[in-house]
Amino acid sequence: MNLPTATELAEFDLLTVDVFDTLLRRRPVCERRRLRRVAHAAANHPSLRAFDVDSAALLWARQQAKRLAYRVVAIDDPPRDVRLCDLLVRVARLLGLPQEAADILARIEIEEEIRSVVLNAGLVAWLRKIRAQGTRIVALSDTHYSAQQLGAVLKAARIGDVCDAIYTSADLGYTKRGGRAFTAVAERERVRPSRIAHLGDDELADGAAPQLHGIQAFVTPRPLWLRALHAFDAACFALATRLGRVPRPRAIDVGKRDAAREQLGRKVFGPVVAEYGLQLWLYLSSIPCPDEAVALFCTRGGLRMRRAFERALDRLGLPLPVRTGDLMVSRLIAARGALLRSPAYGCEELAREFKHSTAAQVVHALATQPLELGEAWNTPFDAVSFLALIDHDPAGAQLMHDLHEQNVLFDRHVEQLAAGARRLVLCDTGLFASTQRSLEKAFPERHWESVLFARCNYRDLDAPHFARTTGLVVQRDAYTPFEARSSILRYWHLVESLFEPPLESVRRFAASADGRVRANIEQDGWEQSLAGAPGSFFAGVLDYLDTLRPGDTDRIVAEAEAGWAYLRQAIRFPTQEQISLLVVDERSRDFGTDQAVPVVARGRRRPQLGRVRQALWREAYLAQAVPAFQLLAHLLWEGAYIARLLSTHFRSHTSSPTLKPTSRGL
Numbered sequence: 001m002n003l004p005t006a007t008e009l010a011e012f013d014l015l016t017v018d019v020f021d022t023l024l025r026r027r028p029v030c031e032r033r034r035l036r037r038v039a040h041a042a043a044n045h046p047s048l049r050a051f052d053v054d055s056a057a058l059l060w061a062r063q064q065a066k067r068l069a070y071r072v073v074a075i076d077d078p079p080r081d082v083r084l085c086d087l088l089v090r091v092a093r094l095l096g097l098p099q100e101a102a103d104i105l106a107r108i109e110i111e112e113e114i115r116s117v118v119l120n121a122g123l124v125a126w127l128r129k130i131r132a133q134g135t136r137i138v139a140l141s142d143t144h145y146s147a148q149q150l151g152a153v154l155k156a157a158r159i160g161d162v163c164d165a166i167y168t169s170a171d172l173g174y175t176k177r178g179g180r181a182f183t184a185v186a187e188r189e190r191v192r193p194s195r196i197a198h199l200g201d202d203e204l205a206d207g208a209a210p211q212l213h214g215i216q217a218f219v220t221p222r223p224l225w226l227r228a229l230h231a232f233d234a235a236c237f238a239l240a241t242r243l244g245r246v247p248r249p250r251a252i253d254v255g256k257r258d259a260a261r262e263q264l265g266r267k268v269f270g271p272v273v274a275e276y277g278l279q280l281w282l283y284l285s286s287i288p289c290p291d292e293a294v295a296l297f298c299t300r301g302g303l304r305m306r307r308a309f310e311r312a313l314d315r316l317g318l319p320l321p322v323r324t325g326d327l328m329v330s331r332l333i334a335a336r337g338a339l340l341r342s343p344a345y346g347c348e349e350l351a352r353e354f355k356h357s358t359a360a361q362v363v364h365a366l367a368t369q370p371l372e373l374g375e376a377w378n379t380p381f382d383a384v385s386f387l388a389l390i391d392h393d394p395a396g397a398q399l400m401h402d403l404h405e406q407n408v409l410f411d412r413h414v415e416q417l418a419a420g421a422r423r424l425v426l427c428d429t430g431l432f433a434s435t436q437r438s439l440e441k442a443f444p445e446r447h448w449e450s451v452l453f454a455r456c457n458y459r460d461l462d463a464p465h466f467a468r469t470t471g472l473v474v475q476r477d478a479y480t481p482f483e484a485r486s487s488i489l490r491y492w493h494l495v496e497s498l499f500e501p502p503l504e505s506v507r508r509f510a511a512s513a514d515g516r517v518r519a520n521i522e523q524d525g526w527e528q529s530l531a532g533a534p535g536s537f538f539a540g541v542l543d544y545l546d547t548l549r550p551g552d553t554d555r556i557v558a559e560a561e562a563g564w565a566y567l568r569q570a571i572r573f574p575t576q577e578q579i580s581l582l583v584v585d586e587r588s589r590d591f592g593t594d595q596a597v598p599v600v601a602r603g604r605r606r607p608q609l610g611r612v613r614q615a616l617w618r619e620a621y622l623a624q625a626v627p628a629f630q631l632l633a634h635l636l637w638e639g640a641y642i643a644r645l646l647s648t649h650f651r652s653h654t655s656s657p658t659l660k661p662t663s664r665g666l
Helices: 031-043 055-075 084-094 101-115 121-132 147-156 180-189 204-212 224-244 257-285 301-316 331-341 343-353 359-366 383-392 394-418 434-442 464-468 484-491 493-499 526-530 537-545 553-572 576-582 609-614 618-625 627-655
Strands: 014-017 024-026 117-119 136-141 165-168 196-200 216-219 293-298 323-327 423-428 447-455 469-475 509-511 517-519
Touching: 014 121, 014 180, 031 055, 031 101, 031 224, 055 084, 055 257, 055 464, 055 469, 055 553, 084 101, 084 257, 101 117, 101 147, 121 136, 136 147, 136 180, 147 165, 165 180, 180 196, 196 204, 204 216, 257 301, 257 447, 257 469, 257 493, 257 537, 257 553, 257 576, 293 301, 293 394, 301 323, 301 423, 301 493, 301 526, 301 537, 323 394, 331 343, 331 359, 331 394, 331 434, 343 383, 343 434, 359 383, 359 394, 383 394, 394 509, 394 517, 423 434, 434 447, 434 464, 447 464, 447 493, 464 469, 469 484, 484 493, 484 553, 484 618, 493 537, 553 576, 576 618, 609 618, 618 627
Parallel strands: 014 136, 014 196, 136 165, 196 216, 293 323, 293 423, 423 447, 447 469
Antiparallel strands: 024 117, 509 517
């Protein structure tokens, strides 16, 4: 390590030093392995043994709590950091443990952290010399530990005397990576940024970020061999975990179809939905100012998602973290607003949805009342001619007036639900968050973010809104054979059919006598359709949720693993019986049209093998197209997915640009 000379440091009044991978070097042990050790130690702790803590459930809750908490704060501007104590309070609550259990878990984590680091002896010896010459030295770390907790780690490493003070992003509320941590330390130390030098290992957090604030940075990245050892241990741990935990799929009696579907809802979808509910609770519980947020469940699938979520929390004894509400919205409603506020973007969305359609067909979908359209509207839709017709044709002016009135009503509907809340969290099924994308164009003054069951850029489009979009159960752009949950991406319409009630899409709004804005679906008794009909998947889900009790997280986690194992097998290599159970009705294209797409095939004729890519569940289509060679067809199809995954992975690694140094090396 090349360190600055005493002459160079004479220009500075304060030296800030990163802790992990600078003052202390981590042993080549991945975080998941460390957390598993913590979970085992906690399960056997004398004060927690009476609660029969399941180490697998504790590990799951700890990992999900951290992942989702960091996701929440990353959406804030400027980005903030997470506190370990807050994470562990949520973990304890989820497992049905008393609040003091969080303190025990924190102590165990600190003890494991102490065992996982070694002293950077050369740097520490140099720092002692610098400090003896009168330079003030403070530790500054991006970590969820408090200064007191980090001080315990430094004291155990016998270097507590090296630093005059300790600052952490958890205490400051801001990160080095975001830059605000450096200005906060400068203010507390009463030192100008130009009189501060910083030592660290990260090119961004310890290099570019402090330099942007006028601080001299000295960066020494971790050695390549050490990073390779960490990556190797992480890969070994992941492989051992997958090989050592292969859950057995749930057994489903295939008798009468309706009874079997309801049983499937109880045994498979019930635990899966309950696990989603735990993850959503962790996400919403991580929002720093819950009074300023509201969770808006989007029609149509969000309506049932909200009922399932709130029922699960009620049975588990967990409080609602934020206010909730039913947001009457659709892609059509969001696109109308986007067309008004950003015509170019709105036309781009319409062109994607209405390929090979005429301008008249687009108007028919957008308008809430019949309009007299001339022959000019019967031309193929394109953005330039469509906007010209709107500007110069009387029907165009009527259309825009109609859209404006509907947009005003929708905005009133949102405000009635938000009631002044700043953070609007859209809860929906997925996958691309098109609704959020259009709402950000239509109402840029509002703070929109989405929490989806799954997030996937299946459209392969620019997705800047993904910075504010989170997939709870699945968050990846393609199926991978190494992750059971990603198998749902190969038959996504199964999730949509599970949650979507038998209601039409939201197309128009009207103001009632009491001033409340109502959507076209809010007719008398409309909420009765949200309960699962007997013999449906959702009826089985509700039955399962009713069996939950406080502290059942361990049960949910274990049964969800088995449920996902069943779905993984049934989606990739379905039997004829599973196809009859899981195939859903044709799916509506929505967006103001009445068109529908079959999931497998229409009619009695055997499907044509060449049209498999047009099917919504391709594995079932293959089974129908070549029943005699079904297994071979499925194996070849699986091989094609794996080949595509490897090709994508190879291209991403060979085409990624090399990171250039942003500050002086040590």
